[in-house]
Amino acid sequence: MELADLVRPEQLVDEILKQNPQLPLPVPVVELATLAGISKIEPLSSQGFEGTLIANAEKTDGAIFYNGTVPRSRQKFTIGHELGHFLLPWHRQTTFECTAEDISSRARKDWEVQANQFSAELLMPKMLVKARLQANGDPKIAHIQELSSQFEVSFEAAARRLIELSEHACAVVFSKDNVVRYWAKSDYFGEQVAVRKGDKLPHKSPSKQAESDPEEWHELIASWWVKERHDDDMPESIYEQTLCQESGYKVTLLSLS
Known part of the structure; x- marks a missing residue:
């Protein structure tokens, strides 16, 4: 070559x-x-x-x-x-x-x-992943699971790749024992994520629960996850899906649409 x-x-x-x-x-x-x-x-x-x-x-x-x-x-x-x-x-x-x-x-x-x-x-070649993301529409936990299976990569690697290439306003938060490890957001997610590494997951968020249905969306007050802005463009709601994994690990997908 x-x-x-x-x-x-x-x-x-x-x-x-x-x-x-x-x-x-x-x-x-x-x-x-x-x-x-x-x-x-x-x-x-x-x-x-x-x-x-x-x-x-x-x-x-x-x-x-x-x-x-x-x-x-x-x-x-x-x-x-x-x-x-x-x-x-x-x-x-x-x-x-x-x-x-x-x-x-x-x-x-x-x-x-x-x-x-x-x-x-x-x-996870960009061209192949983007074609699947465009066909799937709004991102979901299930789409990350599909990418992980199709490309034989870890769920975390697939989640990061989805966020990196998504054309939707979405972010993903990786945590362990309800403490944030790190997060990533797409280029279209214009808000500032409020949590940092070492922070606990938002107190009222369903992501703190011991079990979750990764297909279920929860509509939450946006300021639970993103920093407040005092203007008319501040979103009122944010949508959340969480996958509970082994040993206390979790992946939470956030969407503004």
């Missing part, structure tokens, strides 16, 4: 898709990594790292190791992340040892953020 002149994650993935027009779903990341020059992909045996790339100086051959104890969707994201390090031209190191934080939304180093962007773009 002639990819050396492509420097942005989206450019790389666009070229990969162009060269592989019949790419099946879920995206076969192992096969693509092999085509790109990765000769070995194996579970990781060392402790403390989620993924490792070891390549030659010319970046024509490499090996990827991943944490074999996590769900397969997580393993595939890690493989995609390390492949990003291998293909992105300014990632000049021949060895990358990436922690769980590096391969997450908490990543801070530029090259780790870019490798995450590459993996998300590769596993």
Whole structure:
């Protein structure tokens, strides 16, 4: 694959898709990594790292190791992340040892953020995801579940991708034990989300309940979730759906329409 002149994650993935027009779903990341020059992909045996790339100086051959104890969707994201390090031209190191934080939304180093962007773009290509979002209309928890299943990615990764590409005024809040971990909002969600990392979920919100029906929408006072503005454009209502997961994790989808 002639990819050396492509420097942005989206450019790389666009070229990969162009060269592989019949790419099946879920995206076969192992096969693509092999085509790109990765000769070995194996579970990781060392402790403390989620993924490792070891390549030659010319970046024509490499090996990827991943944490074999996590769900397969997580393993595939890690493989995609390390492949990003291998293909992105300014990632000049021949060895990358990436922690769980590096391969997450908490990543801070530029090259780790870019490798995450590459993996998300590769596993959930923008063109394919947007086509499904447009066909589905207003976002729902069920649409996130469909994306997670179709593209074989984690629910959280699918939720972030939906929000990133949605043309609707929506946001998603990730929490554990009713405490906010982080949130993301679409470009069309013009309000400021009122909660921050470490805050408790809004006191009167159904999202605090121990159980939920992810198909049920709740109409709430907008100021429970978004910062108040004293003008006529402040929405009166916001709509909420929540999916309760294992070990106290929850995902709450917010919509202004």
